[in-house]
Amino acid sequence: MRIVGLTGGIASGKSTVSNLFKTHGIPVVDADLVARLFQHLERDILQPDGEVDRPKLGQIVFSNPEKRQLLNRLLAPYISSGIFWEMLKLWMKGFKVIVLDVPLLFEAKMDKWTKPIVVVWVDPETQLQRLMLRDRTSEDDAQNRINAQMSLDLKRTRADIVIDNTGSLEDLKEQFQNVLFEVTKPLTWTEFGLSRQGAASVLVSIIVGVLIFRKVYNTESL
Ligand SMILES: CC(C)(COP(=O)(O)OP(=O)(O)OC[C@H]1O[C@@H](n2cnc3c(N)ncnc32)[C@H](O)[C@@H]1O)[C@@H](O)C(=O)NCCC(=O)NCCS
Numbered sequence: 001m002r003i004v005g006l007t008g009g010i011a012s013g014k015s016t017v018s019n020l021f022k023t024h025g026i027p028v029v030d031a032d033l034v035a036r037l038f039q040h041l042e043r044d045i046l047q048p049d050g051e052v053d054r055p056k057l058g059q060i061v062f063s064n065p066e067k068r069q070l071l072n073r074l075l076a077p078y079i080s081s082g083i084f085w086e087m088l089k090l091w092m093k094g095f096k097v098i099v100l101d102v103p104l105l106f107e108a109k110m111d112k113w114t115k116p117i118v119v120v121w122v123d124p125e126t127q128l129q130r131l132m133l134r135d136r137t138s139e140d141d142a143q144n145r146i147n148a149q150m151s152l153d154l155k156r157t158r159a160d161i162v163i164d165n166t167g168s169l170e171d172l173k174e175q176f177q178n179v180l181f182e183v184t185k186p187l188t189w190t191e192f193g194l195s196r197q198g199a200a201s202v203l204v205s206i207i208v209g210v211l212i213f214r215k216v217y218n219t220e221s222l
């Protein structure tokens, strides 16, 4: 199985790209969604209905590195095991290529499990403007959120494929065609071995090998 890493900075366009993968039939495991399933947090950030007040929690953790690290430490094991189970379900369904959309792929050192790594890059000014527009947030708050992550320039140096999403959505879709071509190339032997079909072939080969060996051994001992 090919596990494609999809990452970038906040509001750089990861979800927009992950929607393009989905519309082309490639499943995406979204770490933000996985994280939402495991939030048992302090009372004062819970709404009356018991749900997490995400904007309030966001304001707290993005302006306070210690609290953010605490939240990261608390959630990290749940996020990794949640991602693992989602991947296992897709493996059992026989998907050969899947995408892991993980904003903190490098920060959480999950990049070693994915190949190729796609980084959605955007220029800093556009990133700030898009974030403020999408989340209706102040410049200070948006900048805090951007600063809470590894810089996009550093992330792009660690990518196998870079998408520059500074331009229009049309530009993005054009670049996506090349990405699609790259990620849907025939699997390498290692990737095939890790797929459900590869594991089944190995199992069948072992069974056939054992049966042949037993037959030859039995014939010789007669
Ligand atoms: C802080 C929270 C409550 C803000 O919720 P909100 O609904 O406003 O944002 P959402 O979850 O959609 O995340 C938006 C983006 O923020 C960035 N982000 C989220 N968490 C973090 C973090 N701990 N550090 C840096 N950036 C982060 C990512 O780019 C993410 O895509 C939420 O992001 C959260 O619980 N984060 C901790 C879990 C986590 O680390 N998620 C990232 C998975 S790799």
Ligand SMILES: Nc1ncnc2c1ncn2[C@@H]1O[C@H](COP(=O)(O)OP(=O)(O)OP(=O)(O)O)[C@@H](O)[C@H]1O
Binding pocket: 008, 009, 010, 011, 012, 013, 014, 015, 016, 017, 032, 103, 130, 131, 134, 165, 166, 167, 168, 169, 170, 172
């Ligand atoms: N090429 C583009 N042109 C104009 N707007 C765009 C473009 N790409 C994305 N956007 C908009 O920018 C915002 C951020 O994009 P998106 O939500 O995909 O980013 P993200 O990386 O998934 O963000 P987050 O890290 O917060 O989850 C959204 O409002 C999206 O509609």
